[in-house]
Amino acid sequence: MGLLSSRISVTRYKVEGWLDGPVHETVYQSLKQRSIPNIEDDGSEAIVGWTSFETPYAPDFEGYSFVFGTHMIFALRVDKKSIPPKLIRKHYTIEAAKRLADTGRSYLSANEKKTIKENVVLNLSRRIPATPNVFDLVWNYEEASVWFFSNLKSANEALETLFIKSFGLHLIRLFPYTTADLIAGLSDGERDLLEKLEQRQSEG
């Protein structure tokens, strides 16, 4: 999902606050620190990190390669492992039968079943490669705006979390209320009336 796709989805954000220090150097250091790790045998279900716009499968931010004119362009990458439920069931059945044979019992407790299932999922997670999902973003620092190229709720939530962890800045999603409040240039009086619109609506 990206800037160069033939069909684009965009979620607009306002960035709250400013970076300490030189912008490009601070962003470069933060991107490097939180860039997606190249680990295939990690047991976790999903790994989230930054990657580069030009080379999303080999993150590289050297030479401020994320700077395009007055904008900074890079990408969020979410590497997710999805294990088919039938595969989990197969390995769980094999492991449960083995445990019964080893112990000579005819049943397993709920706790034992849970532990077996967790181990099966962990082992399979280590063996199955993660599927990478790349979502580009454009950051106009001067305008305090970010365009994120996905409308997916999970991807937007991952972006919001990683952005504040990386840069210490909140992203405010622009939907009708926040667009009215932050973008529309309303006067204080008009902003008061905006708040009352909701009251009238609920009263009505």
Add this chain to the structure above:
Amino acid sequence: MLDVAIAYRRYQFLGNEFLTWLWFMIETDQNLLRQYDPDLLSLNIGSRLVLENTRNNGKETVTIKGDEANLEEGLVALKKGAVVTEMHLSYKAVGQDWLFSLKGESLNISNLKLPETGPLETSEDLEGVVIEKVYLLEKVIGLVNNLFSHFIKLRVSDTWHSQTLSHIRKWSVS
């Protein structure tokens, strides 16, 4: 500012009202739309329009699809109290066409097709193409922001109740 999750739910009706107003403006006053983008030649409903009526504790959805779709059914739904919740738009400026969908509750842009940009044949072409794409995106996002800003100022003014609502009602029955 209100909590974001609360504000999203409480004010999503504003986005639907915006799209309903925008349909009215598209059909009745293209000149005013040009004030918000001097390069604008036309803004028209594209291939999809979704309306929703939640009056009387029910929920009725009307979806009109197709490039040359007859929007009459949408006007009938408006008369019954429905609002537009999603619309596909065709935006034309000199020599350039954009197609995109806009959702009322989130103001998210989706299915956006930008005008053609220069070819991307070598890595040296990349920076130029990217800067061009960003410019084309700025045009469409700027248009949406400007239109919404105008709408919200109108919505909180006395003019909305004293004039605009009755003009929209007259148009929907005309």
